[in-house]
Amino acid sequence: MAPKLLWIGLGNMGRGMCKNVVEKANVDHPVLLFNRTKQRSVDFSAKFPAGQTEIVDSVAAGVARADIIFTILAKDDVVEAVADEILKAGDVTGKLFVECSTVHPETTTRVAKLFHDRGAEFVAAPVFGAPAMGELGQLIGVLAGPGASVQKARYFFTGVMAKSEIDMSDQPYEKALQLKLIGNTFILNMVEQLSEALVLSEKSGLGTQYLHHFVESLLPGPFAAYSTRILSGAYHRMAYPLFPVDLARKDARHALSLAEASGVRMRNLEVADAHLAEVKEHDGERGDIAGIYGAIRKESGLNAKAASLPVLRRELGQLQRRATNHRQTTPLLSAANTPWSVIIGLVIVVAMALAAWFFSPKGENQVLWRSSLILSIASCFLMWAVTFLAQLHPLIEPRRSDLRKEFIHH
Numbered sequence: 001m002a003p004k005l006l007w008i009g010l011g012n013m014g015r016g017m018c019k020n021v022v023e024k025a026n027v028d029h030p031v032l033l034f035n036r037t038k039q040r041s042v043d044f045s046a047k048f049p050a051g052q053t054e055i056v057d058s059v060a061a062g063v064a065r066a067d068i069i070f071t072i073l074a075k076d077d078v079v080e081a082v083a084d085e086i087l088k089a090g091d092v093t094g095k096l097f098v099e100c101s102t103v104h105p106e107t108t109t110r111v112a113k114l115f116h117d118r119g120a121e122f123v124a125a126p127v128f129g130a131p132a133m134g135e136l137g138q139l140i141g142v143l144a145g146p147g148a149s150v151q152k153a154r155y156f157f158t159g160v161m162a163k164s165e166i167d168m169s170d171q172p173y174e175k176a177l178q179l180k181l182i183g184n185t186f187i188l189n190m191v192e193q194l195s196e197a198l199v200l201s202e203k204s205g206l207g208t209q210y211l212h213h214f215v216e217s218l219l220p221g222p223f224a225a226y227s228t229r230i231l232s233g234a235y236h237r238m239a240y241p242l243f244p245v246d247l248a249r250k251d252a253r254h255a256l257s258l259a260e261a262s263g264v265r266m267r268n269l270e271v272a273d274a275h276l277a278e279v280k281e282h283d284g285e286r287g288d289i290a291g292i293y294g295a296i297r298k299e300s301g302l303n304a305k306a307a308s309l310p311v312l313r314r315e316l317g318q319l320q321r322r323a324t325n326h327r328q329t330t331p332l333l334s335a336a337n338t339p340w341s342v343i344i345g346l347v348i349v350v351a352m353a354l355a356a357w358f359f360s361p362k363g364e365n366q367v368l369w370r371s372s373l374i375l376s377i378a379s380c381f382l383m384w385a386v387t388f389l390a391q392l393h394p395l396i397e398p399r400r401s402d403l404r405k406e407f408i409h410h
C-alpha cells in the first residue's frame with residue numbers, strides 16, 4: 001500500500017518541494033499539510049485539484065495519520081521544538097522522518113536520537129538549490145542515515161524533488177549537515193566575490209556589463225544567476241527575499257563554528273558574514289544574501305541601491321515568471337509533444353504536395369517539377385518525423401517506473 005505523507009513547513013523551499021511530491025510521487029493521497037501560518041497551507045492547497053492535499057490543524061493530528069513525515073523549517077530551535085511536539089503527539093514507532101532543514105550537525109544528531117529512542121526511522125536530508133530549483137524539482141539532496149531508511153527516502157528525491165542525490169547511506173547523520181554547511185560557504189563566498197568584482201568594474205570605469213558577460217561565459221550556472229540577480233537590482237526590490245539574510249547568517253554561523261571546532265579559520269566566510277551583518281542592519285529581516293553587493297557599494301562610496309541594468313531586470317522577470325508559470329505551461333508543452341504532431345505534420349505535407357502538383361509550371365518539364373517538389377517535401381517530412389519520434393520515445397533513456405503514471409517519463 002502507498003504510504004501516507006505529512007509535510008511540515010511550507011516556506012520558500014517547502015512549497016516547491018512539496019508541490020513536486022504532491023504531483024509526482026505515488027503516495028496515498030491526500031498529502032497532509034501543516035504550516036505554522038495556516039494561510040500559507042490554504043494558499044498552497046488551493047493550487048491542486050480537490051483530494052490531492054489536506055490541511056491538518058495540528059502537528060499531532062498529522063503525525064497520527066502519516067507513515068512518512070517531511071520537515072523543512074527555518075532553523076535549529078524551530079526544528080527541535082517541532083520534533084518535541086511530534087514526539088509528544090503519541091506513538092511514532094515505525095514512522096519515517098525525513099528532516100530537510102539546514103541546521104547544525106549536532107542538532108540533527110540530537111533530534112535523530114530522540115526519534116530512534118522512540119522506535120522511529122530518521123533520515124537527515126538537507127538540500128542544495130534555490131527555491132526556484134525546488135519548484136522545478138531540480139534540487140540536490142544529501143541523504144544520511146541507516147541504509148534501509150535512506151533507501152525509502154530516496155524515492156522522493158531524484159526524479160521527484162531533486163535532479164540528483166549525494167548518497168550517504170549508513171553514514172552518521174552529521175555528515176550530511178557538514179556537507180550542506182561547507183557547500184553553502186561556496187554560495188556565500190561566491191556572492192562576496194561577485195559583489196566585490198562588480199563594484200570594482202563600475203568604479204574603475206570598466207562597466208559591469210562586461211564583467212557580467214565574462215561571468216556568463218566562464219562561470220555559467222549559479223555565478224551567472226547571482227550576477228543577474230545582483231545587477232537586476234532584485235536584492236533591494238523583491239517583496240520577499242529569496243535567500244533571507246537571517247538564514248544566510250545562520251549557515252555562516254554554523255560553518256564558522258564547525259571550522260573553529262576543527263581548528264580551521266575561514267577568513268573568506270568571516271568577510272562575507274560581516275557584510276551580511278550590515279545587510280541585516282540596513283534591510284532588517286527582508287534583506288537578501290545578494291544585499292552584500294549593496295553593503296560593498298556603500299563602503300566604496302556608492303549608493304547601496306544600484307540602478308539596475310534594464311536588460312537584466314527583464315531577464316530576472318522572465319526567470320521568475322518561468323518558475324511560477326512552470327505548472328501552467330507544462331501541459332501546453334506536453335500537448336505539443338504528442339504523436340498527434342506527426343499526424344498534423346502529415347496533413348500539412350500532403351497539402352503542400354497537392355499545391356506542388358497543381359501549381360507546377362506547365363510544359364515539358366512539369367513531371368520533373370512535380371516529382372522533385374513532392375519528393376523533397378516528403379523527404380523533409382520523413383527526416384523530421386523520425387527525429388521527432390525518436391525524441392518522443394527514445395529507445396534508451398533512464399526511466400523510473402515507480403512514479404505516478406503521468407510522470408514516468410518526466
Ligand SMILES: NC(=O)c1ccc[n+]([C@@H]2O[C@H](COP(=O)([O-])OP(=O)(O)OC[C@H]3O[C@@H](n4cnc5c(N)ncnc54)[C@H](OP(=O)(O)O)[C@@H]3O)[C@@H](O)[C@H]2O)c1
Nearest residue numbers: 009010011012013014036037073074078101102129130243
Ligand atoms: N532559501 C534557500 O535558498 C534555501 C536553500 C536550501 C536550504 N534552505 C534551508 O531550508 C530551510 C527552510 O528555508 P526557507 O527558505 O523555506 O525558509 P522560510 O521561507 O523562511 O520558511 C521557513 C519555514 O519554517 C517555519 N517556521 C519558522 N519559524 C517557525 C516557528 N517558530 N515555529 C514553527 N514553524 C516555523 C515557517 O513557517 P511560517 O510560514 O509560519 O513562517 C516556514 O514554514 C532552512 O533551514 C534553510 O536554511 C534554504
